[in-house]
Amino acid sequence: MTRTVMCRKYKEELPGLDRPPYPGAKGEDIYNNVSKKAWDEWQAHQTRLINERRLNMMNAEDRKFLQEEMDKFLSGEDYAQAEGYVPPSH
Secondary structure (H helix, E strand, O other): OOOEEEOOOOOOEEEEOOOOOOOHHHHHHHHHHOEHHHHHHHHHHHHHHHHHOOOOOOOHHHHHHHHHHHHHHHHOOOOOOOOOOOOOOO
């Protein structure tokens, strides 16, 4: 049986992650309050941000920026977009 969570981003009951994506309290919070769908979407968006903005994960400021954007994205707030990215039309 699939574990479900009340997703913070989508405000509905959705399948949850299999395990916390981070160690500690932040990982537990995401595990308990973010759906697999929202997390997978964040992972794709994070990759676009890193590539388009040429973020360096060795740079503390770039990591801080990405962390702040992740919090916004997963909370359903306005978040930074990758410049020039046009989502595919369905």
